[in-house]
Every structure is written in C-alpha cells, then in structure tokens.
Amino acid sequence: MSFFKRYLKEFMLAFGSLLFLSPIYIMFVNSFKDRSQLYENVLALPETLTFEHYIRAMDRMNFGLAFFNSMVITVISVFFIVILSSMTAWMLVRKDNVWSRIIFMTLIATMLIPFQTIMMPLLQLMDQIMQTTGIPMLNTRGGLIFMHIGFNASLAVFLYHGFIKSIPISLEESAEIDGANKLTVFWKIIFPILKPITVTVIILNVIQIWNDYLLPSLVLTDKDLRTIPLATFYFFGEFTIQWNQAMAGLVLTIIPVVIFYVFAQKHIIRGIGEGAVK
Known part of the structure; x- marks a missing residue:
C-alpha cells in the first residue's frame, strides 16, 4: 500500500507540474507557427523552426527601448524599496512606542486597500502635485518609480x-x-544580517514591478516610455489578434524574469531557509 501511495504522489506531482507548465508550452510552440498551423492544432509542434515572428515582435514592440524602460524602472524602484523599507522597519522595531506601532499598523492597513479603488484619486493627486510643484509625476519614469516605491x-x-x-x-x-x-x-x-529577507524582498518586487501592467498603463502615455508589458499589449487589437507575434512577444517578456530566477535560485533557497530559522 505504501508503494502505491508513493507512486500515486509522484504521478500527481508530475501531472500538476505538466498542468502548470502547459500555458508556457502552448505560448512557446505557437510563437513559431504561421497562422494556418496555429489554428489547426495549438498543441502540436511547429512544422518549421523560424524566428521570423520573434524578429517582427521585437520590431513592433521596439523591444530594446521597452526593455530599457522596464529595467530602469524595476532596478531603481527595488533599490529604494530595499533601502528605505529596511531602515524604516529597523527604526519602528527599535523605537517601540505608541507612535511607532501606529505607523506600523497604518502601513499594514494600506496593504488591504485594492489598487483599483484608489487609482483615479492617485492620478488626480499626482496631477495636483505636478501643477503645484512643477515636478513631472505623470508620463515620466521618475513618477512611475515614485509610485512603485510607495505601493510596495x-x-x-x-x-x-x-x-x-x-x-x-x-x-x-x-x-x-x-x-x-x-x-x-x-x-x-544590521543590514548584512538582513540578507536572507532582503533577497526575498528583491525577488517579490522584481517580479511584481516587471510584470505590472495596470499602473504603467495609467501613468505612461508616451510611446517611448512603454514598459515590456505595455508594449506586448498592443499585439491585441480591437478586431484582429496576431497570435503568433503575440506569443513571441510574451516569450520575450518572461525570458528576463526566468534568467533572473535561474541566477537567484541559490539565494532564494538559502533565504527561505535562513528566514525560517530566524
């Protein structure tokens, strides 16, 4: 009976892995197909291996500029989130009084507020700040970075x-x-001791900011400021969708995150382990 249970668990694990990986497989194989192959069978392998759709997708997305925008916004946002949040948390812990507890609980309460409920007041507030101070908060990388820091x-x-x-x-x-x-x-x-949790914070925020579509779509209107998720969205037209190019664009979108995860995997496992011990 134990033999049966062991193989049942392995089968369920393999089935679950295939189930979770199936969207990535579908996206990858269909990025190489032409329109006729794509509509015949989305699960079949492509008849020919060509990077034509990737070349067109990169050109249509202006991939180099979109990648640069996403990289700048993500790296600078995560840098300031780590520095400011670690210092804030340290002071709140060590200054254990009524005010520090109120500030901490206020920060925690903000995590419960859905972004959709404040996105329009946020834009109005940023516009008022821009008109009052002259600091460009909308349609700029700096303004988007400022908002990412605040929300994360x-x-x-x-x-x-x-x-x-x-x-x-x-x-x-x-x-x-x-x-x-x-x-x-x-x-x-203190900060060197925080390395395990710092790695966790970096990973969570890199994935969240890199893949974020809603906030950049509200803040950025200039074509030259589009991030990769914004650039990918324009493959999906109102009347037609170029699925092969869209799939190629989506593959290009996830490649940097996958590379980041591969290099950070050792630190992820170590961070989880050391964080659990702490």
Whole structure:
C-alpha cells in the first residue's frame, strides 16, 4: 500500500507540474507557427523552426527601448524599496512606542486597500502635485518609480519588521559602546544580517514591478516610455489578434524574469531557509 501511495504522489506531482507548465508550452510552440498551423492544432509542434515572428515582435514592440524602460524602472524602484523599507522597519522595531506601532499598523492597513479603488484619486493627486510643484509625476519614469516605491514599501516593511525583531539588540548596544553611530550600526551590523529577507524582498518586487501592467498603463502615455508589458499589449487589437507575434512577444517578456530566477535560485533557497530559522 505504501508503494502505491508513493507512486500515486509522484504521478500527481508530475501531472500538476505538466498542468502548470502547459500555458508556457502552448505560448512557446505557437510563437513559431504561421497562422494556418496555429489554428489547426495549438498543441502540436511547429512544422518549421523560424524566428521570423520573434524578429517582427521585437520590431513592433521596439523591444530594446521597452526593455530599457522596464529595467530602469524595476532596478531603481527595488533599490529604494530595499533601502528605505529596511531602515524604516529597523527604526519602528527599535523605537517601540505608541507612535511607532501606529505607523506600523497604518502601513499594514494600506496593504488591504485594492489598487483599483484608489487609482483615479492617485492620478488626480499626482496631477495636483505636478501643477503645484512643477515636478513631472505623470508620463515620466521618475513618477512611475515614485509610485512603485510607495505601493510596495508596506509589504517590504512588514517583512523586514518581523525579521528585525529576532535580531538581539545587544549587538547594536555593543557597537554603540565602541563609538559607532546609528548609521554605522545599521549598515555595518544590521543590514548584512538582513540578507536572507532582503533577497526575498528583491525577488517579490522584481517580479511584481516587471510584470505590472495596470499602473504603467495609467501613468505612461508616451510611446517611448512603454514598459515590456505595455508594449506586448498592443499585439491585441480591437478586431484582429496576431497570435503568433503575440506569443513571441510574451516569450520575450518572461525570458528576463526566468534568467533572473535561474541566477537567484541559490539565494532564494538559502533565504527561505535562513528566514525560517530566524
């Protein structure tokens, strides 16, 4: 009976893996097909291997510029999310008073608000800031980065907050006795200890910001500022859809995330393990 259960579990695992990978398979094989092959059988392998649709998709997407926009927005947003959120969480943990608890609970409460309910007031607020200060907040990479930092900081603070609570305060007190100031204590002692949770924060935010479509679609109107998800959307016309080029564009969209995951896989596993121990 145990033999049967073991193979049943393996079969269910293999079936579940195939089920989850099937959309990627369909997207990949259909990116090489012409229109007639695509409508005959979406599951069949392509009769010929050609990169014609990829070339057309890259040209239509202006892939180089879209990739540059996505990379700049993602890297800068994640950088500031990590720096600001880790420092905020550290201060909220160490300044354990009524105000710090109120601030922390306010940040947590913002995670429960659906973005769809605030997207229009957000645009109105950004427009008012732009008119009042002259700082361009809409249709700019900087404005989109600013909003990404604001929307993703609460989750990062929550993750850092729980991790920092497990770090003994005696480490900081010893450093301060030796003459270290607050910044030195944080950057030389605390921040290196935060590496496991920092990796987790980076991974979550890279995937979320890179794949985000809704916020960039509201903020960016200039064609030269489109991110990769925005550029991919324009394959889906109102009356016709070029499925082979759209599939090729979607494959190009996920390749950078897959490469990032492959290189970060070791750190992901280590981060989960060390975070669990903490």
